[in-house]
Amino acid sequence: MTTTRVAVPRKGRPLEAVLERLAARTGTTELADEIISTLRYEKDLTKGNQSADEDIYGRIADYSDIEDPTRPEFTLLRDDRDGMPRRVVFDSVTVPTDRGDVQLVGREEPFRALRTHEFALGFDSADLVLEEVVELQDDPLRTIDEINDRIDPLDTDVRVATGLGDTVYHTLLATPTVVDSQDRPLDREFVRNYAGELCISPRYERLIEAVIGTAALDDITFTYPENGQEEEAAIADTGFGVYLTVTGSTARDHDLELGDRLFPSETVLLENRSERTPVTEQVAELFTEPEATALQSL
Template sequence: MTTVRVAVPRKGRPLEAVFERLAARTGTTDLADDVISTLQYEKAITKGNQTAERDVYDRLSAYSDTDDPLAPEFTLLRDDRAGMPRRIVFDSLTLDLDGYDLQLVGREEPFRALRTHEFALGFDSADLVLEEVVGLDPEPLTGLDEVNERIDPRDTDVRIVSGLGDTVWHTLLATPETRRQLDTDLDRSFVDTYEGNLCISPRYERLVEAVLGTDAIEGIEFTYPDEGAVEEAAIAETGLGVYLTVTGSTAHDYGLELGERLFPSETVLLENTAETTDATERATDLFVGADLETKLAS
């Protein structure tokens, strides 16, 4: 039987989004809930919000049922940050579907695994695509449907197929004092006129350049939060910034006003177009069939 291997994140919200979509399409709700709850529990232990009665190796042995080839498997991930313990993360799962096996394989960087042609399909954050391969342009990048047009085909064969809808937003934030400096709404036109400091996370520098456009950031100097600082607090100190928001409640807590939603940050299905087969097309349709999403890639 044909096996279609799909690279997925090892932990976090993107992996949960994949399992939620898989459950909706295959009816494997109990399986998805089990994987998600296990990883959330392990995250709580890692962060010190939960106390475990068994050591990490006993838990790992209990989670991975080696006698069942269709059961999810987990593994230990070494966290390189100082003082952080090893963490149990997702490793793999194989589902017997109609005419083929679907194997989800955990990777630290699924997008990069597709770029090296290790996989034909995978899921990762749209943010990483912007950070890695999207070309910078004077005009702003405003949505997922524009991303593939900004990817140089000489650079990579990977394209976005569709988003999964687990959206948070890269949002323009400002203090009332900064916003009142210019007679315009808090949107891209504000940044285009503004000159001064703009506080962002250092891991999003290229992304912010892409979604604002290179013309708009002329006269802008990026600043970054100090290590361990709350991003919204750093933006409030700077006066203007870009950060991820869901409800914006934390931004309001620091006296910030919410401006334009610049770009959606969500989990996306990716394909390496050079590795596409009839089998991978079937797996793609499983996740983003015509009844759910419209493909972005041609």
Template sequence: MTTTRVAVPRKGRPLEAVLERLAGRTGTTDLADDIISTLRYEKAVTKGNQDAVADVYHRISDYSSLDAPYKPEYTLLRDDRDGMPRRIVFDSVTVPTEHGDVQLVGREEPFRALRTHEFALGFDSADLVLEEVVQLRDEPLTAIHEINDRIDPLDTDVRVVTGLGDTVYHTLLATPEVMDTQDGPLDRDFVTNYEGELCISPRYERLVEAVLGTSALDGVSFTYPTEGGEEEADIAATGLGVYLTVTGSTARDHGLELGEQLFPSETVLLENAHERTETTERVASLFEEPEETALQSI
């Protein structure tokens, strides 16, 4: 049987979500756990929260088994932290499945690798899709299944197939003082009636415009967190902002009220429709929950 290559992130929550979903469908839980624990350890080493027992070259040699099938491989990248330390990240692993071998291949930008037709299938954050290709409209974008309707077919052949459910949310946050300027909940309507500054991460500017809707931003100007500072603190200083939250505990520590969850930040399965084959369709089904219905591909 053939090997199907699937582009995945090299590290972080999206890669873990892919490994866990595939492990659940193929019984390769030990393999997924090994990769996840290795990368978490290496992240801790890079951040200075863990002491390494060997240098980086010995560690990567221990992790990678190039002569053994179905074993993970790793590679070295320069981290953008002070001093630009070398960081061990995921390179690839081949997993046997009922639809043939599936090779997960690490890429810095999986979505862009699909856009250039290097892969038929891949995973990336829904955030990146919103930042790069969705059309901005007056109406807000509120759910993952709406993304494909906002992609211009002339812009890219890539479409969202399904999400993996590893969800945190882009959430509206405000100080009580700003909340008191209007009656009603802290939601999109609140922003529509608001005039003033809205603090966001600069990398999420198009995303925020998409999920709030451009008409809601009349009279609103974006400000950005100070470099190296806590984003919740900068939002508290501004009075209103959008930030990723899980429990919201840090936001509350800064005196912020949690408002509407605007959009899920979720890992999504992507397909380049131009590269679709019967095999890639079968492989894509491995990443869907049994009860899921995949999104309509265009």
């Protein structure tokens, strides 16, 4: 059967979401757990939270099987933190399915790999799509489903097919003093009536402009955490900001109040429509159709 190559992140929550979705539809839970646990262990080693008797080359040889494509392969990546430590990351694995073999291929920037037509299918964070290609408008972008309407067809053939539901949210956060400055909820209208500094992570500047809407930013100046400073701590110093939250517990530890969830940060299935074939459509359906339907076809 045909092998379909699918670009995936090399590590982190988005890769885990892809592995878990594929496992749920193919019964490869043990394989997914093996890859996820290996990468979490290696992350802990890099952070100094674990120790290992074997050196990094010995470990990567133990983890990888280059002769059997259905066994995972790993590779080394230089971390961009101080000292540029090496880290073991995912490289590839082939999973047999009723739609043909699906080869997950690790890429640093899967979305950009699709934009350059290296792949027909891939997974990446919705955040990167907003940072790269969506049109900025006065009206805020609120949902994953709205992304494709903001992509210029002359800019890229890549479109969002579906989200995987591994959702955390870009959320408005503010100190009680800032919240009390307006007699209304901490929402987009609050931002529209606010004038002053708004603290954000610098990598999310264009995303914040998209999800708040440019019309609300006329009297706002972006500020950013100092080098090494936690985002929540920087927002508490500024008084107002936007950052990713799940439960909001860390924000509350800094005496911040949670406002509106502006946009879901979620792993999304991407398709390069100019590379679409009947085979890639079937593989895409493996990830997009309801789980019960997918399992019935196995």
